[in-house]
Amino acid sequence: MSFTPPSIPQRWSASHVAWASAILCLGLAVRLFRIDHQPFWLDEALTSQRIHLGFHGLIADSFTNRHMPTYFLLLQLASSLFGSGDAWLRIPSAMFGALSVGMVFIIARRIGGLGAGAVAGLLMALSPSQVQYGQEARSYTLVTLLITVALWGLLRLAQDPLRAAADLRGGGADRWGWAAYLLGTIAALDVLGAAAPWLIVSNLSLWLIWRSLRGSVDARDAFRRQWLASMVAIAVCTVPFYAAIVVTSDGHMLQKFDWIPPLSWQNLWVVTASVYLMRMSAVVKFDLLHTAVPLLGALVALAGGVGLLRMRGRLDGRVVLLSVVVLPLLILAISLFKSMLLPRYILWSAAPFFILAGLGAAALPRRTLPLAITLLFLLGVVNLGPVYRMETKPRWDMAAATLAANVRPGDTVFTADPNAPTMLTVLQPKNGLPIEASALVTSQLDQALARWHEGGRVWAVNGRSALGQREELTEFKSRIGALGAPAEQIPQGKEITILMFPASEESAAN
Structure with missing residues (x-):
């Protein structure tokens, strides 16, 4: 050359x-x-x-x-x-x-x-x-x-x-x-x-x-x-x-990229x-x-x-x-x-x-x-x-604001995405009471079901925080079917939906 x-x-x-x-x-x-x-x-x-x-x-x-x-x-x-x-x-x-x-x-x-x-x-x-x-x-x-x-x-x-x-x-x-x-x-x-x-x-x-x-x-x-x-x-x-x-x-570098x-x-x-x-x-x-x-x-x-x-x-x-x-x-x-x-x-x-x-x-x-x-x-x-116009990132800020304004003591926030609790913590309104001060935030379904049976409301949040497989809303509803029918369904942008389930009838009767 x-x-x-x-x-x-x-x-x-x-x-x-x-x-x-x-x-x-x-x-x-x-x-x-x-x-x-x-x-x-x-x-x-x-x-x-x-x-x-x-x-x-x-x-x-x-x-x-x-x-x-x-x-x-x-x-x-x-x-x-x-x-x-x-x-x-x-x-x-x-x-x-x-x-x-x-x-x-x-x-x-x-x-x-x-x-x-x-x-x-x-x-x-x-x-x-x-x-x-x-x-x-x-x-x-x-x-x-x-x-x-x-x-x-x-x-x-x-x-x-x-x-x-x-x-x-x-x-x-x-x-x-x-x-x-x-x-x-x-x-x-x-x-x-x-x-x-x-x-x-x-x-x-x-x-x-x-x-x-x-x-x-x-x-x-x-x-x-x-x-x-x-x-x-x-x-x-x-x-x-x-x-x-x-x-x-x-040392397991490539194994960390399964997402x-x-x-x-x-x-x-x-x-x-x-x-x-x-x-x-x-x-x-x-x-x-x-x-x-x-x-x-x-x-x-x-x-x-x-x-x-x-x-x-x-x-x-x-x-x-x-x-x-x-x-x-x-x-x-x-x-x-x-x-x-x-x-x-x-x-x-x-x-x-x-x-x-x-x-x-x-x-x-x-x-x-x-x-x-x-x-x-x-x-x-x-x-x-x-x-500048289109939604390119999930509106976890909207979801955090909605939950912060509506949860009350004894409520549970259940998230489909295991990283969602981090998103809600970081993006919750700065001048309000933290969501965790009133409700338990968890991605463990058995924990959410146990608290629901004890008489607490459940706010189920479907949406992803990062790249990866997204659980469709119908599949999510089927997975949490034990909670019954949601009393409210609140869309938060294009990627996130909040479902509110009232306390179980069994706990209310007791």
Whole structure:
């Protein structure tokens, strides 16, 4: 393989800075808009609980549940400064997501010019999935940001292999490239395990860079030494934390993912469309929601294909391609044996895909490109509308408010979902009496039946808090048939129904 030098990156002019600032601000605005409109779902509720455990408790709980504590420590600090309301816990994700938009613009502009940067940045800013995760109190947008930083550094190395091979102690070395790659990689791995496939991407890319130096034995040896040193630094800074996760989770990692639905063509389409093709998915089920602009996904796919063709033969193009395909292909291969296919597990690969799409769109005639960018902005904004209108997360906030207002001493709240008690605790009204102060909240049916026989009312709640098999309402009613017919049936959004059963006739007679 011969190295084809890319075009020299354009200098930053005032217009380029203005474009970058405008797209970054757009990305932040669409993520902050109605950021507290959707209630917490289970993962966010667990985030809220974890940051209130204290420093040592937070770390222990994170490792036990196979999570790095880094992001939660950051949220704990933020909540101590600004408060722990739903919006405040989500704002860091919105900021990280907006910064990712800026990094995508910077990378695409560097390798394809201003037009490529503008299109790629707009796609990242207006992607429904990126906005959804930018409004969620979890670490996925932070990992995406850190990997884009590492990708920027890696692309710098690929664009000038001789500088990449120069001694870092000398004047001609690309210190910025190596530093961005190394620090971005370490930080991403220390935030979330979903960043681990980046190691495959980056090491394959570094191998390609090393291979392009075949004309100089000295440069190859120097590059190999720096490559090895980076691997050692990454291992030293990350392996101890992953070892702690393995030890505290008994080493049974894949067995912990039984809640993920099995691999199917339908699920594969949902993941692909939501991550790459500007579609929106429900959080607790594999389902694509209504899209306002169906054509947009096809246009993005076409632009991505053109971008791939434009980058063929270029070393930095191969790095971008690896960044797109390695993660989903790895997850897909694992899913043939143990299903791991979820939109959030391949989320960061959308960033390099949008970069390819930006490069493809930049192939349009120069006169038509401004019109195309304007059209993309308008279509993207319209396509994003359903994110703010549709129910994408179960309304446990409504259920908690209804129960808090109506339960009385001696009542029992029985939930079909074993995680529902956590949801009701976290989402119950802040200024009211806790549900647990008046009623017993349980997911054990025998416990609910025993209290019903003793003369207490039962509030049976059907609905799920996270991804997994949902018990249909008719099946739920059949399972709790011993309680008789409900006196009330109260829908709470699309996913949750509350059934109220009065005290048993036998207890009333006594």
